[in-house]
Amino acid sequence: MNHVPARRVTCLVMLGALLLATALSSIPAYGQQSSILSDVVKRGTLRVATVAGNPPYSALGSDGKPVGYDIDIANLIATSLKVKPEFIIVDSPGRIVVLQTRRADITIANFTNTVERSTVIAFTEPYVVVGSIFMVLKNSPLQTVEQLNDPKYKIGYPRGGTAEQIAAAAAPKATKVRFDTVGDAFLALKSGQVNAQLMDSFQNSTWLAKEPAALRNLPGNWSYEEICIGLPAGDFDWWRILNAWIKQFNASGENAQLFKKHFGFDLPRIQQEF
Incomplete structure (x- = not known):
């Protein structure tokens, strides 16, 4: 066995400790990370992108304020987070852009999860499935x-x-x-x-x-589309929280009640069998 001088060992240990300390210092503490959730809580508002002229999902009421199924969902999410909703009216293409530019925290707007869209933004699990x-x-x-x-x-x-x-x-x-x-x-x-x-x-x-x-x-159903909440890509905790909320919303029966209120018939099964 070769013996390494004690002085050299001490230097190597000190160098290792310095490198580790440098690496650790570059990783922000969990509570100090800049995240959408922390921004929402600090701001006190949940910025929700939606569209007008899309009843019964979303439309503008006689007072100019958004109303509809998607709007009620947004209000419930904001209440769960103990913040107020702030609605941003966009057109259909704007549903994606507003998330990419981080001008909205979520999009709730009869929003279909597609592979193409999922390359630039993230989606929760569906709350309805349509054709x-x-x-x-x-x-x-x-x-x-x-x-x-x-x-x-x-x-x-x-x-x-x-x-x-x-x-x-x-x-x-x-x-x-x-x-x-x-x-x-x-x-x-x-x-x-x-x-x-x-x-x-x-x-x-x-x-x-x-x-x-x-x-x-006309006869025929021409698509299978999962309607989901859209959110900016890259924030796992924000996705995890919203996805947990959707799962609870679906399982509790609250979604079924809200759906019937706006559409006038019972919510069909969300998970279809193939």
Whole structure:
């Protein structure tokens, strides 16, 4: 065995201790880390991005304040965190941008979790799962989506959502018309500006129930979409807290009650069997 001089051992130990101390000093203490949660608590507000003109998920009430299913969810989350909600109205593409730029802490806006979106932001587990259905006027000559697949027919949907890809896959030859909101697309259908509207299956059921004499659906469900809360990527603790809240919200029955209040029918199963 070779013997290392005591003086050299002492120097090596001191150097090791110095390197360890330097490394540890570069890691912030847990309670001192800059995180979305700590910013929310310090600020006293939860900044929530949502969209207008998307009932019954979210819309502006007569007083100009946001109302709807997603809005009630945001209020419940803020209450759980003991802060006040602060709503930021965005368009469909803005739901992502506002999280990337950290101008909002969460997005609750009928927001589908997709692989493409998940490369730039994060999502919780879903609180509802929807499909996509083509709605037409009652007196429309259209009977199937296959008939709709013709350049002479126009499909309306809001810009920046998943409807664009779904419409392109289901009826690639049809003429596509983009609108700022779901509500705008619906008005365009009723006024004859478009021949069909592609929309969330839950919204579809709600609006169809209100005007059964004027509207009907074309057969088929054209998507499977998990509606989730969006949040900035990279903050695991913030995701962990929100995801735990969603799990409890779903399991407690509170989601089912809130859903029925806004949609008028029972919440279908969130986890589907394949």
